[in-house]
């Protein structure tokens with residue numbers, strides 16, 4: 001069983017129920033649309049009976065102590081999820097997807113930049129994602145190669161500049177439409 005950080009609870013955060021793309025036989029949720037089972041800032045109204053796909057979601061903030069309280073997804077505007085099998089071959093296959101739900105908040109948060117420098121220096125595969133446009137999947141970029149030099153120099157301003165450029169590229173990328181494998185989404 002996956003170990004969570006002790007005494008860390010979701011509180012009033014409902015970010016994963018609003019920003020993830022969920023496509024399972026029992027539930028489909030568009031990215032950026034609050035799940036119909038969720039009460040905003042309160043949580044899941046069917047928590048005890050929530051689908052397996054929700055039980056399986058690996059929230060980085062709840063899993064890793066490296067993220068402190070400021071990293072609660074609704075506070076920092078970043079939803080961290082564990083992803084597998086997306087990295088280039090010369091990186092570990094387990095990485096982190098940082099979905100910037102509120103880039104303007106994340107970019108002002110010192111812990112965000114500090115984490116990037118630390119993780120990139122440790123060769124943790126990092127992906128930056130943004131919610132692109134309604135009805136479309138988030139766009140995503142593997143950010144490590146772009147940040148390695150700035151991270152090696154502990155250059156916070158340089159790191160931020162590169163992240164801003166990456167976000168701008170993500171906004172211009174063509175996004176794929178959400179096509180649910182199962183029935184019509186909520």
Ligand code: SF4
Nearest residue numbers: 010013014015016059
């Ligand atoms: S994003 Fe993480 S902290 Fe927020 S509601 Fe989901 S599991 Fe809880």
Ligand code: SF4
Nearest residue numbers: 017035037038044054
């Ligand atoms: S079913 Fe519950 S846990 Fe799953 S996305 Fe909806 S509100 Fe969140």
